[in-house]
Amino acid sequence: MKKADILIIGAGISGATLAERYASIGKKVVILEKRDHIAGNCYDYYDENGILTSKYGAHLFHTNDKEVWNYVNRFGEWYPWEHRVIARVDDKTVPIPVNITTVNTL
Helix, strand or coil: CCCCCEEEECCCHHHHHHHHHHHHCCCCEEEECCCCCCCHHHCEEECCCCCEEECCCCCCCCCCCHHHHHHHCCCCCCCCCCCCCEEEECCEEEECCCCHHHHHHC
16 A cells, blocks of 8 residues: 555545645545445436436535635536425415515515
8 A cells, every 4th residue: 555644534525625635735645435436425426317316315515605615616516506495375475484575475
């Protein structure tokens, strides 16, 4: 085995981030991963029909930190997503949980 400065167990989001950060400052990094893929529970793949599938279920990422946002955007594309929960009350669509917009709509 080659000599490494850093040994990381697991190639999930935390392990991969640590490995990238250490490598970026010139450290020799070795990652040990028990699964046959990287990315941990964030792993996805294209199935036999060409559909992008999240093997371990969907994951959301959100941050208000511009430095974090710029960092993660170096590694891939993101799809915009907006979480909305709505209900139908007397033929009106209202947001849930109840807020001032819900009250004003009703």
